[in-house]
Structure formats: C-alpha cells, structure tokens
Amino acid sequence: MGPQDLRMRGMKTGESSGPPSATTFVRAWLAPSTVRRALAVAAVVGTVLIAINHGDLILRGGAPPVWKIVLTYFVPYAVSSWSSAATVADG
Numbered sequence: 001m002g003p004q005d006l007r008m009r010g011m012k013t014g015e016s017s018g019p020p021s022a023t024t025f026v027r028a029w030l031a032p033s034t035v036r037r038a039l040a041v042a043a044v045v046g047t048v049l050i051a052i053n054h055g056d057l058i059l060r061g062g063a064p065p066v067w068k069i070v071l072t073y074f075v076p077y078a079v080s081s082w083s084s085a086a087t088v089a090d091g
Contacts, residue, residue, distance in 0.1 A: 021089075029085035038081035046073035 028034060049072050054064040 025085050025089040028088035029081055031085075031088075034081055034084045034088070037084060038077045041080040042073050042077035045076035049076075 050058075050064075050069065053072065054068070057064060
C-alpha cells in the first residue's frame with residue numbers, strides 16, 4: 001500500500017479538506033513504504049551522527065553507551081516516518 005492508496009482511502013468524493021483523521025495518519029505511519037523510507041533515512045543520518053558525536057571515542061577503541069546509539073538512530077527514524085505520514089494524511 002503506497003502513499004497514493006492511503007490518500008485515496010482518506011478522502012471521500014466531495015469531502016471538504018479538514019484535519020486528517022488519526023486512522024489515516026496511523027495507516028500512513030505504518031505503511032511499508034513509510035517504514036522502508038524511514039529506515040533508510042535513519043541508517044544514513046544515524047551513522048553520520050554517530051561519527052560526528054562519538055567518532056573520537058570509537059577511534060580510541062571505546063564505544064558509546066547502547067542507549068545513546070539507539071536514540072541516535074531512533075530520532076531520524078521518528079522524524080522521517082512522522083513527516084511522511086503527516087504528508088500522506090494531509091493529502
């Protein structure tokens with residue numbers, strides 16, 4: 001199910017453009033295309049942020065705490081998936 005499918009399901013013919021429904025947003029947020037895109041963004045952006053924020057520690061043979069690594073990848077995933085879902089839900 002792609003973004004066009006979700007847009008079509010969210011709007012009925014002749015319906016005015018009001019605020020998007022929570023159901024439309026959640027469907028868009030969990031759509032495979034949204035998840036794939038967000039995972040790709042998180043992989044690239046998260047890796048760059050790890051290198052910037054923890055590169056010196058890693059080069060010295062250390063490792064940042066696991067929770068920092070998880071958050072570093074989660075934040076770009078969350079931003080990307082949220083913005084994709086919001087765009088689809090807004091139509």
